[in-house]
Amino acid sequence: MNASASFQLCEPAASAHSPDVKVQFRDVYKTYGRIEVVHGVSFDINEGDFISLVGPSGCGKTTMMNMLAGFTEPDRGEVLLEGNRVTGPGPDRGVMFQDYGVFPWLTVEQNIRFGLDLRVKRGMSKEEKRETVEKYIALMRLGDFRDAWPKNLSGGMRQRLALARAYAANPHFLLMDEPFGALDAQTRSAMHDLLLGIMQSERKTALLITHSVEEAIYLSNRILVISARPSRVVEEIRVPFSDQRDRELLDTHEFIEMRRHLRDLVMQQYAQQQELR
Numbered sequence: 001m002n003a004s005a006s007f008q009l010c011e012p013a014a015s016a017h018s019p020d021v022k023v024q025f026r027d028v029y030k031t032y033g034r035i036e037v038v039h040g041v042s043f044d045i046n047e048g049d050f051i052s053l054v055g056p057s058g059c060g061k062t063t064m065m066n067m068l069a070g071f072t073e074p075d076r077g078e079v080l081l082e083g084n085r086v087t088g089p090g091p092d093r094g095v096m097f098q099d100y101g102v103f104p105w106l107t108v109e110q111n112i113r114f115g116l117d118l119r120v121k122r123g124m125s126k127e128e129k130r131e132t133v134e135k136y137i138a139l140m141r142l143g144d145f146r147d148a149w150p151k152n153l154s155g156g157m158r159q160r161l162a163l164a165r166a167y168a169a170n171p172h173f174l175l176m177d178e179p180f181g182a183l184d185a186q187t188r189s190a191m192h193d194l195l196l197g198i199m200q201s202e203r204k205t206a207l208l209i210t211h212s213v214e215e216a217i218y219l220s221n222r223i224l225v226i227s228a229r230p231s232r233v234v235e236e237i238r239v240p241f242s243d244q245r246d247r248e249l250l251d252t253h254e255f256i257e258m259r260r261h262l263r264d265l266v267m268q269q270y271a272q273q274q275e276l277r
């Protein structure tokens, strides 16, 4: 079977703002010193999308996510959130970093609680807050460590804590930069299914950076393949599987073909990045 024939490949395109379009990257450029990192990137994120960015290390994926998070701005072009230019971070966007993003001076329980303080101000009762903290401590299997300091946790536990904190704060957008990298295979699978469940039950929109093509396909409805630096969107792949996914999907012919196709695309970009060095 011709791999590309079974997937919907589309030209990445920016469209006018419509109610479903939540985020627009419009012809975005970014240079650090002499290094051009992002070169004319345009794409939209629609309400309810789960979009993954895959591409070579150092190609500019985090830089793009940082623009949507409001941590950095484009040199040219614009990033719009619900039609307005992003000018800084906000509680509507929960960011999960590669390096965990937990506060070392707070215990496990306090870290999860911290993210909820904003919601208490927005009308969450103390009882709801307590229940939410307990829910995420249980979901992330951190019950025996609720009073531990982050420095005394394993890497995988710290990452679970960071996920608990981000999910508990209930932002509309989940912006995740390699959030599962430090987890063992079983925990990573459990976290994938938990995330799919949260996406469905709480109607979120997500942007994920990952080096795992399998993870990208399993979780996403759209995947953007990013080029060697300076980054451009090389190809958009629409993932045709239903929102109800389980691990059996990984063994299907369609999944295996898509994984092969995506891996080839990413490897081409890795090779180009090596040549540019």
Ligand SMILES: Nc1ncnc2c1ncn2[C@@H]1O[C@H](COP(=O)(O)OP(=O)(O)OP(=O)(O)O)[C@@H](O)[C@H]1O
Residues within 6 Å of the ligand: 032, 033, 035, 037, 056, 057, 058, 059, 060, 061, 062, 063, 064
């Ligand atoms: N604040 C900064 N100042 C200077 N250079 C930066 C800054 N942020 C990123 N860069 C450079 O921009 C390039 C792209 O970095 P970025 O972190 O966006 O890539 P990435 O695709 O997310 O990489 P990885 O997959 O390895 O996490 C790198 O060469 C990096 O060194």
